[in-house]
Amino acid sequence: xxxxxxxxxxxxxxxxxxxxxxxxxxxxxxxxxxxxxxxxxxxxxxxxxxxxxxxxxxxxxxxxxxxxxxxxxxxxxxxxxxxxxxxxxxxxxxxxxxxxxxxxxxxxxxxxxxxxxxxxxxxxxxxxxxxxxxxxxxxxxxxxxxxxxxxxxxxxxxxxxxxxxxxxxxxxxxxxxxxxxxxxxxxxxxxxxxxxxxxxxxxxxxxxxxxxxxxxxxxxxxxxxxxxxxxxxxxxxxxxxxxxxxxxxxxxxxxxxxxxxxxxxxxxxxxxxxx
DNA sequence: TGCCAGGCTTCAC
DNA sequence: GTGAAGCATGGC
Numbered sequence: 001x002x003x004x005x006x007x008x009x010x011x012x013x014x015x016x017x018x019x020x021x022x023x024x025x026x027x028x029x030x031x032x033x034x035x036x037x038x039x040x041x042x043x044x045x046x047x048x049x050x051x052x053x054x055x056x057x058x059x060x061x062x063x064x065x066x067x068x069x070x071x072x073x074x075x076x077x078x079x080x081x082x083x084x085x086x087x088x089x090x091x092x093x094x095x096x097x098x099x100x101x102x103x104x105x106x107x108x109x110x111x112x113x114x115x116x117x118x119x120x121x122x123x124x125x126x127x128x129x130x131x132x133x134x135x136x137x138x139x140x141x142x143x144x145x146x147x148x149x150x151x152x153x154x155x156x157x158x159x160x161x162x163x164x165x166x167x168x169x170x171x172x173x174x175x176x177x178x179x180x181x182x183x184x185x186x187x188x189x190x191x192x193x194x195x196x197x198x199x200x201x202x203x204x205x206x207x208x209x210x211x212x213x214x215x216x217x218x219x220x221x222x223x224x225x226x227x228x229x230x231x232x233x234x235x236x237x238x239x240x241x242x243x244x245x246x247x248x249x250x251x252x253x254x255x256x257x258x259x260x261x262x263x264x265x266x267x268x269x270x271x272x273x274x275x
Numbered sequence: 276t277g278c279c280a281g282g283c284t285t286c287a288c
Numbered sequence: 289g290t291g292a293a294g295c296a297t298g299g300c
Binding site for chain 1: 279280281282283284
């Protein structure tokens, strides 16, 4: 399936820190995995992209990459006097907020606390290889993300052995909460933002920041604005400690993602050194 | 080699 | 209610 699509940059999305299982497979193409599904997306130039997946799955991936949303609209709302956000958004042009599966996102961001992105990726890969179902993709064999049922039967040692450190008990506890039906997409979709955050933070090892990431990347609550060490650093340096969320009511999470991607970039390092 | 990482829970006070 | 300590491990 070939489509024309603006505001869609695979490399930036894969490196934006919102997902940990999307990777390059050569020629600018990327493979993405979700559940037992996979897709290889190849940029063809002139904003055209080839989606290599089962025909029945195209609608799923179109939704997953949030391709129906008008990101130009978000750009048009950026305060032109905000030089920093303007630079960050231009640098992150093409990033979209993915609509990821709830359990995978929850476990991934529980793991993310006090780890850098390569370390997070490694732990998630180990979990998938050891406890996920083997699947076939256009690029050979891979593993699905483990189910709650698969993880909740494991010992704490088996989980810790995926380089998880003290997070082992958090992962096991979350798996049990999902397997028992205490928390699910169906339940969270019935709640408003505050209620969903409250339900998520009731999970052992999930605080405000991780819950906000889950809301943003799995529930597609793009009003969520996770504040981690990178964002906090930016807020202190450029926004007197607080971002003007009110100006971006309903979609501040998109701006957050531009800021995060920019903060971690060489471009920001360079700009900071030459201020 | 030492510092830091998409923080959270626990425990003083 | 608020703030500091402790946490396991890997990347740079």
